[in-house]
Amino acid sequence: MRAETVGVGCDDAAVPESEPGSPGPRAEAVVDLDAVRHNVGLLSGAAAASGAATMAVVKADGYGHGAAAVGRAALSAGAGWLGVATLEEALDLRAAGITGPVLCWLHVPDEEFAPAVAAGVDLSVSSRDHLAAVLAGAARAGRPARLHLKADTGLGRNGAPPAEWPGLVEDAVAAAADGRAEVVGVWSHLAQADEPSHPTQDVQAAALADAVRHVRDRGIDPIRHLANSAATMTRPDLHLDLVRPGIAVYGLDPIAQPEVSPLRPAMTLRGRVALVKRVPAGHGVSYGHEWTSPGPAVLALVPLGYADGVPRRMNNGGRMRVRLHDEIRPVVGRVCMDQVVVDCGDLDVRAGDTVELFGTGAGGGPTAREWADEIGTIHYEIVTGVHGRRVRRTVLGEHTADRAAVPGGARA
Incomplete structure (x- = not known):
C-alpha cells in the first residue's frame, strides 16, 4: 500500500516518501483512502437502490482529509459528483485532473465566476443578483453556466425564500432560453436530518417539491437533491435524484448515537x-x-x-x-x-x-x-x-x- 505525505492544508502534490527505517513525522494525520472507498461504496449503494446518484462532498479540503485524494477515491468507489463550497476549491479539483461533475455553492456576488464556468463547474445560485453575476461570468467565459437553483425550504441559511423563488426561476429560465445557462438542478439543505423522524424533514421535502414544480411548469426538468449524510443513511424516500453525503464519506457517523456504525473512520x-x-x-x-x-x-x-x-x-x-x-x-x-x-x-x-x-x-x-x-x-x-x-x-x-x-x- 503506497503512502504519500503532504502538509495538511496543502494540495496533494506528491512528496518523496521517507526512507525505509527513517523516523516518521513528529505529528501526522494518517488518511486511509480504503476507508473512504468503503464508506462511499455503502453510501452510493444505498442511493443507487433508490435510483439516485451520489455526490461526495469534499469541501474544506475534504473535511481535513485532502480534497483531491478523497475525491479521486470517492469517484472510483461509486460517486458520480463532487461537491465543494468555494470557487477556489472547485478549481483546485480541476487543477488536480478531476474532470467529472463538480458543484460549488457558496459565493458572494462580486466574485469572478468566469474561470469556474470555463472549467465546467456547476454553480448554485440563491438570488436574482447572484444569478446575474454568474451569467456575467459566463459571458466572459464564452460558454453557458450550469446552474443549480437553491431554495430555502426551512434551514434559514442560503437559498431563495419562497417569496423570491418565482423571480429567480423566471430569470434562470430566460437565461436558459437564450443559451446563457443550463438549469441543471434544484436543491435545498435539511435542518435536522440527524434526527431521522423529525417532522421538519417532511416539511422541507414538500417545500422542495413545490419549488421543483414551479421550475417544471416552465418546461425544465431539473435533477433534485436534498439528502445529506444522515438522510442518505436513514431516509431513502428523500434520496430523489442525487444525494450529497459529507461527513459519512470520512467514516464519521452523522447519527447522534448509533449502536453500531457501518462506516470506517478515515x-x-x-x-x-x-x-x-x-x-x-x-x-x-x-x-x-x-x-x-x-x-x-x-x-x-x-x-x-x-x-x-x-x-x-x-x-x-x-x-x-x-x-x-x-x-x-x-x-x-x-x-x-x-x-x-x-x-x-x-x-x-x-x-x-x-x-x-x-x-x-x-x-x-x-x-x-x-x-x-x-x-x-x-x-x-x-x-x-x-x-x-x-x-x-x-x-x-x-x-x-x-x-x-x-x-x-x-x-x-
Whole structure:
C-alpha cells in the first residue's frame, strides 16, 4: 500500500516518501483512502437502490482529509459528483485532473465566476443578483453556466425564500432560453436530518417539491437533491435524484448515537514523543498547575496542541485520553498551543514512540466523536480542525486508478 505525505492544508502534490527505517513525522494525520472507498461504496449503494446518484462532498479540503485524494477515491468507489463550497476549491479539483461533475455553492456576488464556468463547474445560485453575476461570468467565459437553483425550504441559511423563488426561476429560465445557462438542478439543505423522524424533514421535502414544480411548469426538468449524510443513511424516500453525503464519506457517523456504525473512520491523528521525564509527587504540570502528580510519575511530551487542532478545552478536568503502547493513557495538565503531556503510568516509554490521539476506535482507542462529545461539539469540527504545516498528512491507499478522472453523475 503506497503512502504519500503532504502538509495538511496543502494540495496533494506528491512528496518523496521517507526512507525505509527513517523516523516518521513528529505529528501526522494518517488518511486511509480504503476507508473512504468503503464508506462511499455503502453510501452510493444505498442511493443507487433508490435510483439516485451520489455526490461526495469534499469541501474544506475534504473535511481535513485532502480534497483531491478523497475525491479521486470517492469517484472510483461509486460517486458520480463532487461537491465543494468555494470557487477556489472547485478549481483546485480541476487543477488536480478531476474532470467529472463538480458543484460549488457558496459565493458572494462580486466574485469572478468566469474561470469556474470555463472549467465546467456547476454553480448554485440563491438570488436574482447572484444569478446575474454568474451569467456575467459566463459571458466572459464564452460558454453557458450550469446552474443549480437553491431554495430555502426551512434551514434559514442560503437559498431563495419562497417569496423570491418565482423571480429567480423566471430569470434562470430566460437565461436558459437564450443559451446563457443550463438549469441543471434544484436543491435545498435539511435542518435536522440527524434526527431521522423529525417532522421538519417532511416539511422541507414538500417545500422542495413545490419549488421543483414551479421550475417544471416552465418546461425544465431539473435533477433534485436534498439528502445529506444522515438522510442518505436513514431516509431513502428523500434520496430523489442525487444525494450529497459529507461527513459519512470520512467514516464519521452523522447519527447522534448509533449502536453500531457501518462506516470506517478515515483519519488517525498521531504524534511522536518528544521528551520523557520523571517527576516527584506534587509536581505541577502545564499552565496553571491544574494537575499535580499524586505520586512519582513518568510523563511524555507530545508535540501537538491547539494550534494543530487539539481543542484547548479537551483536557478541562483530565478527560483527554490517548493510545500509547496499546494502552489508553490520560493527558494531564492544560492543552497548550504546541504540546500536551501524557501520564505514562508504568509503561516503558521512550522519545520517538508513537502516540495516537484519535483514530478508528479499535480496541477502545480514542475517536473524533469521543473528543467532540467531551467538549460539546461535533466530530466535523474535530477533523476539519486538524490543520497547519506542522501536521503532516500521510495518505494511505491512493491507487493509480484513482488518479484518472471518473465521469458520470445524475444526468450530468
